[in-house]
Amino acid sequence: MDADRGRPAARMRLGFLLTGVVLLVVGCSAVAPPASVDPAQVGDAAQVAVLAGFLDAAREHPAVGADVYEVWVCDVPVDTADSTYYPSSLRLELHPDALAALLEGVVPEYWDTLSDGRYAPSFVAGSTIVMGPGDGPAQCLDAALGRANEASDAVLAVATAEHRPDVAGGFSRTGLPCGHPVGECPVTESGRAVYLGASDFHPDWGEVPAVDLLEHEMGHLLGWPHSGSAEAGSYDSALDVMSNSAAPRSVDPTRRHAQGTLGINRLAAGWLDASAVAVLDPETTTTAGQLSLAPAGAGRGYELLVLPVGPGQLLTVEYLDRAGLYDFLPERGVAVTLVDADAAECGTDAGQPCTSADGLHRPLNGAAPSTDLLTPDDPPWNGRGWIVEVVEVDGDATLQITADRR
Structure with a gap:
């Protein structure tokens, strides 16, 4: 379970492409869940296993096509004894049909833009x-899951x-595999759920x-x-919806949506x-080579460069x-991110990489x-x-990349 602020994923295949430096191109079809990548295809299993493992970890999470969220309201009594809630008589008049219609008119456009x-x-x-005085978020969510429609x-x-100021504004349950193909797993079996305060x-x-x-x-x-x-x-990062999702609003108070997400997440999806x-x-990258990157979501050329750094880690x-x-960014430019799927990162057993949601x-x-x-x-x-x-930033960014073996 994840607590936060106050799909088929693509089938992956790897091959070689020469463009001044040796590149391994990661391909995706966007219509099927990722198959396990055979590291032998690219020669160096240690350098590629982390990328393959990270992508495979998303296979149970539908990220292509429809994803139906069933909206429930947790009616919290004024005399609640649960420490999650702010001690106040204020209760919002929320109705599932009106709330679902409101979200349907706002949220899908964000994901349409982000996912192309x-x-x-x-x-x-x-x-x-209708919650009792002793009920909290978990009890409400469990009750909603128990009554949810199989079509959702x-x-x-x-x-x-x-919620109280010192309590997270919401949390999520990523759910469990249910034995059906990805995209055909009803919420009644998977338990995928999100809970939010008012x-x-x-x-x-x-x-x-x-x-x-x-x-x-x-x-x-x-x-x-x-x-x-x-x-x-x-x-504390403004670059990713999975970090400070309110960062755009700190620049423009009228913003209601989050920013985009990191390229590794878009790749896994x-x-x-x-x-x-x-x-x-x-x-094989022994000398400097130049590479052009298009902006995230441009739909042309390279949008993501992956630099392996050893077992369990990549840039x-x-x-x-x-x-x-x-x-909302103050300037355009290039971001570098460490993706760490080493077992020590999320406390898994040695040899077991972090799942995509744990790192x-x-x-x-x-x-x-x-x-x-x-x-x-x-x-x-x-x-x-x-x-x-x-080297240059215009419509695209021109980079010079060198493997540093010092």
Whole structure:
């Protein structure tokens, strides 16, 4: 279970492509769950196993096509004894049908933009759970799951009461495999669910509620982990809906949606085509080579560069333009992220990589909120056995990449 703020995924195949430096191109069809990648296809199993394992971990989470959320209301009594809720008599008048209609008119457009039309969540009305004084979020969510329709893929439960300031604003349950093909697993078997307190639906928001936390929790149901710095917690990056999803609103108070997400999440979800992702082999990248990256979501050229750094770890490099879901950024530039699927990262047994929802993606380009992106004015970024230099930023970003074996 994940607590937060106050699909078929694609079938993966690997091959070689020569473009000045040796590249391994990761391909995806966006219509089937990822098959296990045979590391022998690319020669160096140790360098590629982490990427294959991370992508395979998302196979139980539908990220392509329809995803039906059934909306329930948790009616919290004024005399509740549960410490989750703020001690106040304020209760929002929430009705499942009206709430589902409201979310249906707001949330799908975000995912349509982020997935390039490949993921289509929808919201339908469930019913209301009348809670007792001793009931809390878990009891309401369990009751909603027990009464949910088999035609639904997930449950969203929203409380009528606000949470205390020191309590997370919501949480998610990514669910369990149910033995059916991905995309054909009813919520009654999977248990996929999101719970939110009332704060994001307060009338003070206006006609459109704050939906960034909901979008964050929905990301967990796609198998995505948090991102952020390990030192300050995992909610301090402005670059990812799976970190500080409210970052756009800190720049523009009228914003209700979250920002975009990291390229590794889009890759795991099956939202990048074969021509959009490149993996450099550190054993063959002996001299500097140049590579162009298109902005995230551009739909042309490479959008994600993967740099293996050893068993269980890799770097991702992507170009974020100051437009679309990232129009709040102070400048456009290149982001570098550490993807860590080592067993020590999430406490799994040795030899068992983190699942995609258990790890933590760490931004490496500057301190939080990580908006100090790499530009041509910056010195080359050097770390984890790689040197990344931004040569030019125009419509695309031109990078010079070198494997550093010092």
